[in-house]
Amino acid sequence: MGLSLDEARKVAHLARIHVEERELPDIANELSVILDFMEQLNEVDIEGVEPMTSVTPMKLRLRKDKVTTGGEKDLILSNAPLPEQGFFSVPKVVE
Amino acid sequence: MGLSALTISEASTLLDKGEITSVELSQACLNEIEAARELNAFSWFDPDLVMEQAKSADKLLSNGNTSSLCGIPIGIKDLFCVRGSPTQAASKILEGFRPEYESTVTQKLKDAGSVFMGKLNMDEFAMGSSTEHTVYNPVISPWRSKGSEKPLTAGGSSGGSAAAVAADLCLGALGTDTGGSIRQPAAFAGVVGLKPTYGRCSRWGIVAFASSLDQAGPFARSVEDIALLLEVIAGYDPKDSTSYKGEVPKYSNYLTGDVRGKKIGIPKEYRLDGMPGEIEEIWEEGKIILKDAGATIVDISLPHTEFALPTYYVIAPAEASSNLARYDGVRYGYRAALDSNTNIVDMYKRTRGEGFGAEVKRRVMIGTYVLSQGFYEAYYLRAQKIRTLIKKDFEDVFNDGVDAILTPTTPSPAFALGEISDDDPIKMYLNDVFTVTVNLAGLPGISVPARLDSKGLPLGLQLIGRPWEEGDLMNLAQSIESNVQFNHKPQRWW
Numbered sequence: 394m395g396l397s398l399d400e401a402r403k404v405a406h407l408a409r410i411h412v413e414e415r416e417l418p419d420i421a422n423e424l425s426v427i428l429d430f431m432e433q434l435n436e437v438d439i440e441g442v443e444p445m446t447s448v449t450p451m452k453l454r455l456r457k458d459k460v461t462t463g464g465e466k467d468l469i470l471s472n473a474p475l476p477e478q479g480f481f482s483v484p485k486v487v488e
Numbered sequence: 489m490g491l492s493a494l495t496i497s498e499a500s501t502l503l504d505k506g507e508i509t510s511v512e513l514s515q516a517c518l519n520e521i522e523a524a525r526e527l528n529a530f531s532w533f534d535p536d537l538v539m540e541q542a543k544s545a546d547k548l549l550s551n552g553n554t555s556s557l558c559g560i561p562i563g564i565k566d567l568f569c570v571r572g573s574p575t576q577a578a579s580k581i582l583e584g585f586r587p588e589y590e591s592t593v594t595q596k597l598k599d600a601g602s603v604f605m606g607k608l609n610m611d612e613f614a615m616g617s618s619t620e621h622t623v624y625n626p627v628i629s630p631w632r633s634k635g636s637e638k639p640l641t642a643g644g645s646s647g648g649s650a651a652a653v654a655a656d657l658c659l660g661a662l663g664t665d666t667g668g669s670i671r672q673p674a675a676f677a678g679v680v681g682l683k684p685t686y687g688r689c690s691r692w693g694i695v696a697f698a699s700s701l702d703q704a705g706p707f708a709r710s711v712e713d714i715a716l717l718l719e720v721i722a723g724y725d726p727k728d729s730t731s732y733k734g735e736v737p738k739y740s741n742y743l744t745g746d747v748r749g750k751k752i753g754i755p756k757e758y759r760l761d762g763m764p765g766e767i768e769e770i771w772e773e774g775k776i777i778l779k780d781a782g783a784t785i786v787d788i789s790l791p792h793t794e795f796a797l798p799t800y801y802v803i804a805p806a807e808a809s810s811n812l813a814r815y816d817g818v819r820y821g822y823r824a825a826l827d828s829n830t831n832i833v834d835m836y837k838r839t840r841g842e843g844f845g846a847e848v849k850r851r852v853m854i855g856t857y858v859l860s861q862g863f864y865e866a867y868y869l870r871a872q873k874i875r876t877l878i879k880k881d882f883e884d885v886f887n888d889g890v891d892a893i894l895t896p897t898t899p900s901p902a903f904a905l906g907e908i909s910d911d912d913p914i915k916m917y918l919n920d921v922f923t924v925t926v927n928l929a930g931l932p933g934i935s936v937p938a939r940l941d942s943k944g945l946p947l948g949l950q951l952i953g954r955p956w957e958e959g960d961l962m963n964l965a966q967s968i969e970s971n972v973q974f975n976h977k978p979q980r981w982w
Contacts, residue, residue: 396857408809408856409816409833410849411841420853423913427854430914431798431867437874444872445879448686448700448930449955453729468588472820481818484832 396421396428491516492561493656493977496713500556503549510549510559513659514542514603517561520657521605526982528625529642529651531566532574533606541603548601556716558601563658565649566607567614568594568704569693573604577695578622579612581843582821591693592728593662593704593721600720605658609648612845613812614669614697617919618908619647621847626905629677630655630978633943637981640902640945643673643919646707650677653707654978660717661707666697667800668898668923670705671935675897675948678937678976680965681707682714683923685955686930687732689718690725698807699730701800701927711936711966715739718958734956742959747967748782750960753890757793758922760899766947767896770938774894774949777971778964788890790881795874796925797917802858802871803928809855812848815840846910879929886954892964895922897935897948922950932958934965937974946976 396404401421405412412420470476491499491513502508518535538561545559569575569587576582590598598604611621618641619627627647629640631654642651646663650673653661663670665683674681682705689704696702706717719739725731754775759768775785817823817839824838844852858867885893899921908916926933932955935948949968953961 401853404853404857404860406837407860408849408853409813409836409840410844410852411834411837412849419911420850423850423911424853424857427801427850427913428857430917431802431858431871434795434798434802434867434870434874437792437795437870437877439870439873439877442873442876444869445875446872448730449732451687451730451732454726456726465588469819471588472585474817474821474823483818484826484828484830484835486832 396425490520490656492520492659494659495710496556496560496659496708496716497710499560499659503559504554510542510545510603511539513559514538514561517605517658520655524655524657524982526628527630527651527655528609528627529648529655529657530563531576531578531607531609531624531648538603538605545601545603553601555600557597557720559603560660561603561605561658562597563605563608563649563652563661564594565646565661565663566610567664567695568662569695570594570604570607574607575695576623577613578610578624579844579848580623580822581815581840585821589693592690592725594693596721596723608646608652608661611645611647612848613695613808614645614664614666615808615847615851616644617668617672617916618905619644620905621845623845627651628905629902630982631677631902631945632979632981633945639905641676641905643676643902645669647673649707650674650679650681653677653679653709659708660713662704662721663707664694664702664704665927666701666804667927668920670707671897671923671933671948671950672919674707674935676902676946678946678974679707679709680711680714680934680936681705682718682934682958682962683926683932684718684722684958685732685932687730688722688956688958690723690728690731692725692727696811698804699811700807701804711962711969712740712743714934715743715962732956737959739959739962742963743966744963745967745970747778747964750783750891750964751889752778752783752785753788753885753893754785755788755790755793755893755895757790758895760921763899766941767899770947770949771894771896774938774968777968778894781967781971786890788885788893790885790925792874792877792881793925796878796928797921799871799874799878800920800924800928801917802867803875805851805855806859806868807855809852809859812852815843850913875928878925882929882931891954892961893952895950895952897922897950901941901943901945901947926952931955932961934961936965936969938972939974940976
């Protein structure tokens with residue numbers, strides 16, 4: 394199944410990955426090859442089969458809704474590329 | 489033979505007796521690391537930090553600490569968060585990241601008194617089978633084909649871990665295995681590598697790739713060393729919701745050498761067309777060894793094997809696209825330089841476009857596609873159903889009394905760097921054909937060196953075990969190990 398340039402552009406946008414227009418044909422092509430490879434999955438009869446959602450048979454554990462850690466603002470911000478006045482910073486999102 | 493070439497158990501005995509110190513042992517490893525820069529196995533190390541730890545270990549030893557890992561130099565894949573040390577998952581997008589916390593398994597290694605030697609090179613975010621897709625330079629295998637100087641791959645994604653153990657840069661190493669990333673490099677490098685049962689080792693503090701497949705595990709030069717490492721790193725961790733609560737047995741007690749009565753399955757689906765004759769031969773030799781040791785060999789069928797790779801390449805990228813959404817240029821790592829009127833979506837896109845390498849982008853986009861509206865059922869849900877069938881294949885043979893499954897680890901010996909072209913991703917993916925089923929089913933798997941091929945390159949055998957039965961699995965692996973007596977080392981050229 395071939396992916397069109399529009400579809401490749403859309404998937405790059407959804408993945409939040411910038412790609413140049415000139416790169417799109419190669420990307421569309423590479424993704425198409427991989428999707429083709431996946432087509433074999435259509436040969437399998439999956440009627441009545443449950444999807445696997447847990448690798449080992451175990452219940453997801455619950456814990457008490459209690460604060461266990463906190464107050465580590467400086468540690469948390471220590472790796473931020475552009476921290477400002479004790480906050481993470483992002484480009485303006487509201488006018 | 490230098491100190492750095494000792495096995496962990498040998499070194500541990502000498503340390504306990506006071507015949508060597510951790511300072512001497514660690515210094516010997518540092519010297520080897522310095523001399524082997526050409527291999528690009530280590531991505532980062534700090535001699536002062538190493539010596540500081542070695543001195544503390546010597547103090548513990550003189551106070552009577554008898555932990556088998558006390559004072560032992562261990563290398564750590566760049567995927568594990570180590571407090572205060574660069575942790576980049578071999579990606580530009582984590583440039584400059586120094587975690588303020590420690591992964592559970594590396595903490596356990598530290599608590600046991602081992603010496604953290606530094607970070608080991610890998611494929612970016614563990615996506616790859618050759619350690620060529622890395623922000624650092626590609627790992628070059630210490631092994632070379634007879635009469636050739638062509639650089640070969642150490643395998644991937646834990647290529648640095650395998651190369652470091654094979655070239656005697658450290659005594660053991662940690663890697664991770666999502667589709668074969670411990671077992672394939674171990675096979676290529678002529679060392680032992682174990683992927684434990686999913687849930688056996690905590691995933692907390694390991695940079696996530698595909699959470700339902702990822703598992704940490706050890707590399708070493710003997711099965712016994714693997715047992716010593718697993719005893720320390722395994723165990724329940726409340727910080728990992730899929731961590732296994734069962735107790736961790738003393739694995740070294742399982743290594744009795746007695747494999748009589750064990751039933752070993754040989755899956756017919758693993759016999760591939762065009763597989764090199766030498767791979768067939770080691771498989772045959774493995775069967776004979778186990779049979780002579782008193783095990784029963786039976787032919788089995790795992791009928792959905794051929795669908796494992798395409799299933800994996802739906803599920804792993806889907807989980808990766810979700811896990812890697814956190815790299816947004818806001819909280820840590822790299823952020824693209826932008827002018828002041830760039831909007832936030834462009835900031836994300838630029839940061840990720842510049843920060844991720846080609847293979848990571850490819851997989852994130854594939855994952856995004858298979859999870860997107862209108863395609864989810866056709867790809868992701870279908871793959872999850874086929875994963876159920878693949879797991880059931882294994883459950884059926886285990887229910888029939890099979891104790892372990894024997895296969896080759898890889899369909900070929902190590903290939904040359906650059907040999908598998910970047911625009912043929914499927915060819916690279918085929919490296920995982922024998923290993924990926926194990927991750928999909930959450931089982932333990934181990935690769936042991938079998939012998940050298942006609943070109944002088946290592947080939948490995950894989951044993952796949954029942955869930956949580958790593959002890960029995962290592963016992964079987966040791967039976968092969970003691971029989972083949974693989975004492976080969978790469979000829980030093982670096």
